[in-house]
Amino acid sequence: MTQLVADLDVLQQAPSSDQAPLTTPESNTGKKRKLYIESYGCQMNFSDSEIVASIMAESGFDTTDKAEKADLIFLNTCAIRENAEQKIRHRLNHLRGMKNRKPNLVIGVLGCMAERLKTKLLEEEKMVDMVVGPDAYRDLPNLIDKVDEGDKAVNVFLSKEETYGEITPVRLNTNGVTAFISIMRGCDNMCSFCVVPYTRGRERSRDAESIIAEAKDLFSKGYREVTLLGQNVDSYKWSSKEGAEVITFAHLLEMVALVDPDLRVRFSTSHPKDITDEVLYTMKRHANICNYIHLPAQSGNSRILKLMNRTYDREWYMGRVRAIQEILGKDCGISTDMIVGFCSETEEEHQESVDLIREVDYDYGYLFAYSERPNTPAAKKLKDDIPEETKQRRLAEIIKVHRESSLRRNLNHVGKVHRVLVEGTSKRSQEQLFGRNDQNAVVIFDKGNLLKGQYVNVLVTSCTGGTLLGEVVN
Ligand code: SAH
Ligand code: SF4
Ligand code: F3S
Numbered sequence: 001m002t003q004l005v006a007d008l009d010v011l012q013q014a015p016s017s018d019q020a021p022l023t024t025p026e027s028n029t030g031k032k033r034k035l036y037i038e039s040y041g042c043q044m045n046f047s048d049s050e051i052v053a054s055i056m057a058e059s060g061f062d063t064t065d066k067a068e069k070a071d072l073i074f075l076n077t078c079a080i081r082e083n084a085e086q087k088i089r090h091r092l093n094h095l096r097g098m099k100n101r102k103p104n105l106v107i108g109v110l111g112c113m114a115e116r117l118k119t120k121l122l123e124e125e126k127m128v129d130m131v132v133g134p135d136a137y138r139d140l141p142n143l144i145d146k147v148d149e150g151d152k153a154v155n156v157f158l159s160k161e162e163t164y165g166e167i168t169p170v171r172l173n174t175n176g177v178t179a180f181i182s183i184m185r186g187c188d189n190m191c192s193f194c195v196v197p198y199t200r201g202r203e204r205s206r207d208a209e210s211i212i213a214e215a216k217d218l219f220s221k222g223y224r225e226v227t228l229l230g231q232n233v234d235s236y237k238w239s240s241k242e243g244a245e246v247i248t249f250a251h252l253l254e255m256v257a258l259v260d261p262d263l264r265v266r267f268s269t270s271h272p273k274d275i276t277d278e279v280l281y282t283m284k285r286h287a288n289i290c291n292y293i294h295l296p297a298q299s300g301n302s303r304i305l306k307l308m309n310r311t312y313d314r315e316w317y318m319g320r321v322r323a324i325q326e327i328l329g330k331d332c333g334i335s336t337d338m339i340v341g342f343c344s345e346t347e348e349e350h351q352e353s354v355d356l357i358r359e360v361d362y363d364y365g366y367l368f369a370y371s372e373r374p375n376t377p378a379a380k381k382l383k384d385d386i387p388e389e390t391k392q393r394r395l396a397e398i399i400k401v402h403r404e405s406s407l408r409r410n411l412n413h414v415g416k417v418h419r420v421l422v423e424g425t426s427k428r429s430q431e432q433l434f435g436r437n438d439q440n441a442v443v444i445f446d447k448g449n450l451l452k453g454q455y456v457n458v459l460v461t462s463c464t465g466g467t468l469l470g471e472v473v474n
Contacts, residue, residue: 041078300356341391
């Protein structure tokens with residue numbers, strides 16, 4: 001698994017680091033219409049596809065892992081950067097040929113690009129039959145009926161309440177060991193570059209009891225790691241009824257950790273303005289909450305952070321990094337997202353991002369060139385004035401320093417024994433397995449008699465910038 005992702009649309013420790021979209025596996029009764037889903041974008045979108053698969057299974061569809069065999073094709077899309085949308089347009093062009101050969105084929109665009117472009121997508125891409133936003137998935141069966149009756153179907157209403165709380169996701173492409181649990185939807189922050197508040201609507205938290213029930217159910221089925229997902233997990237807030245105790249993210253984290261000491265708990269994303277010491281102390285109290293925090297900085301320069309409306313400055317960010325290191329120790333893994341070439345960013349300001357990477361010494365980085373998104377505050381008020389080649393040069397620069405800091409972090413792990421959760425067979429060799437340590441680093445070791453879902457102690461003997469290699473010890 002590559003640890004440094006340069007301008008991919010697969011964000012934040014996405015299930016697979018290559019750019020291929022995840023697709024539905026086969027479930028075949030031989031009688032029903034077959035659905036094929038391709039998912040793009042962040043973990044939230046992959047998690048949503050599992051809700052879509054559940055709703056579709058309930059209304060009598062099978063799934064297939066091959067687009068060619070499908071009666072319905074859904075693309076669950078991302079709109080975060082221009083190239084994410086470009087990729088979908090190419091894919092739709094390709095599907096056009098399939099639709100010509102099979103006129104009954106239904107093609108649906110779901111997710112953030114559907115929400116952003118709404119009916120425009122029907123006009124632009126004439127072969128699309130359905131456009132469905134992230135809060136409208138319960139309406140899918142109805143929308144399919146509409147298409148069957150010969151109409152085009154659109155539902156892009158954003159909801160203030162929808163959390164799909166009680167829907168049990170159908171796990172797609174699962175390794176049977178690790179799973180995502182959505183704990184909230186939407187985003188109320190207004191980072192000036194970001195399209196998410198417009199594609200996913202207002203922030204809302206999911207019923208804590210349904211989250212715990214989902215974690216328990218996963219554990220009973222053999223899963224050993226859950227990742228709690230939200231755009232800004234630290235603003236999680238839920239109470240069973242008015243006047244009842246409010247459950248914060250720190251509470252929720254503790255409740256999930258108490259499901260079983262053998263269930264590892266991860267979470268993403270932490271916003272630097274909101275992550276509390278209480279969350280850090282909760283992590284410290286529970287060995288099964290992994291020592292790893294995704295804390296996107298976006299920039300190392302305070303003027304740019306202000307223009308980005310991140311509502312913290314460099315000093316505040318470094319203060320949070322120091323709190324993590326003091327409470328959880330310097331071993332705690334930290335990763336970031338960075339945008340280079342934001343409106344008016346000077347060379348000196350860019351260098352402050354480079355310096356920040358050296359100063360924090362990140363374990364991983366997800367690095368992007370700024371891509372202006374229509375109708376965002378930055379698109380309305382600021383000029384996208386950094387030439388593309390400057391953005392690409394700056395991107396290459398931060399990729400280089402990130403690689404150095406990842407390698408330094410990995411070298412720290414060499415010579416130490418790590419507790420690793422076995423996730424599956426290594427891509428390099430059938431004779432080797434891979435898993436991750438507490439800090440989220442990938443570890444590769446010989447298979448022996450080990451099975452997926454087991455915990456093993458591995459002595460790390462060497463490393464590359466992206467992976468740790470080791471031997472199983474007792
Ligand atoms: N909620 C998360 C991030 C969600 S989007 C957070 O607040 O950190 C994931 C990442 O995509 C962002 O962290 C940012 O680095 C990047 N991104 C978002 N909009 C972008 C844009 N217009 N151009 C380039 N990168 C962008
Ligand atoms: Fe976008 Fe900012 Fe919300 Fe993250 S916190 S999703 S970057 S608006
Ligand atoms: Fe995720 Fe992309 Fe939407 S990053 S929230 S799928 S715009």
